[in-house]
């Protein structure tokens with residue numbers, strides 16, 4: 518039996534001066550006379566392994582010379598501290614065991630077009646930049662859940678196959694569900710998480726959500742992951758406070774734990790370091806004023822009549838006026854979902870907010886206080902042209918012990934794109950699903 522790896526590259530400093538066996542893939546190779554330099558990648562990091570002809574058996578040297586990009590192997594040797602080495606250590610190789618010799622690897626260390634890379638996404642995820650991005654994504658999802666758990670929230674998962682719409686009817690993916698008619702892939706877990714909220718007080722769901730959006734923008738996927746907290750006895754104001762604490766905690770944890778990955782991505786961390794509560798807030802009305810005065814500053818940004826939704830250029834302009842994420846609150850009810858509580862002072866606007874990320878990344882969170890009055894909710898369901906029968910269970914939540922409650926949803930990919938500073942959302946999820954892409 519071959520030896521299991523006795524060390525990981527990330528923790529190699531613990532083995533300084535010792536003999537170890539590392540298992541991984543070849544990320545690069547250069548030869549210089551009696552020396553072969555192998556760059557080994559094991560998933561935790563990269564290290565240079567030096568094979569000196571005089572120190573190894575002839576077969577070992579030949580094996581090292583034969584290694585190709587992405588070949589898998591086990592490398593044994595002594596860990597040597599070396600200030601000039603990127604991670605501070607190198608391996609003085611004593612043995613090389615090839616696990617599989619890879620034929621010519623499709624992704625070479627040259628510039629490839631994004632379409633080519635997307636077509637090879639299953640291999641592209643090994644590249645340094647993609648690796649750093651997806652690690653940051655993993656940190657964000659872990660941080661989000663652990664922070665909510667620490668605040669007493671209980672994870673309560675929503676179904677994906679659902680009988681009716683929750684966020685508009687124009688972007689539903691439908692499938693035939695046996696003899697029961699159409700099922701729709703969930704656009705949000707919110708409605709179900711509201712049922713959980715009435716059982717646990719504070720809950721969240723976390724899972725994939727689906728929107729058949731025909732938009733081909735850098736911010737839209739048809740399948741994305743959303744984390745959706747919901748709190749009982751909580752107002753719009755409470756909701757904003759929760760969001761700013763939640764987002765700051767996630768950003769600060771990524772800064773602490775993923776500094777190396779942020780550096781790989783050449784992320785300027787100054788705006789992330791400023792991401793501390795309280796976040797500025799402006800109303801939709803004030804946002805329209807701001808747009809009227811400054812629209813010329815952003816390409817494609819035009820003044821908006823009251824009642825129209827913000828587009829990407831409007832969000833970019835608004836965010837550019839602030840040094841950290843900004844809430845835009847109290848949108849016209851008519852352009853928002855049926856379940857949002859109207860502002861009692863001004864019923865034509867909703868007690869809702871979108872959180873816009875800095876630097877042109879746009880909306881990362883949408884949330885609101887929910888209607889808790891059964892009669893009002895019934896009227897709204899009808900006014901939106903939805904079938905009341907489909908929502909009886911949801912109305913029950915307002916019949917039995919109804920309370921003011923609020924919640925929000927944060928898109929993991931949008932949050933990752935901003936925090937990691939990557940232009941297009943497609944690289945923030947292992948296998949993006951978009952209007953024109955479903956492979957691999």
Ligand code: 4AD
Pocket residue numbers: 684704705706707728730736737738739741743745746880881882883884885924925926927928929930931932
């Ligand atoms: O604003 P949205 O549509 O809100 C909801 O679905 C609420 N039910 C959430 C809640 O209150 N529980 O979506 C929330 C977030 C957006 O801010 C964005 O981050 C992300 O989900 N999102 C998308 N991300 C990628 N691609 C898309 N097509 C997205 N649509 C929404």
Ligand code: MG
Pocket residue numbers: 871880882883
């Ligand atoms: Mg939204």
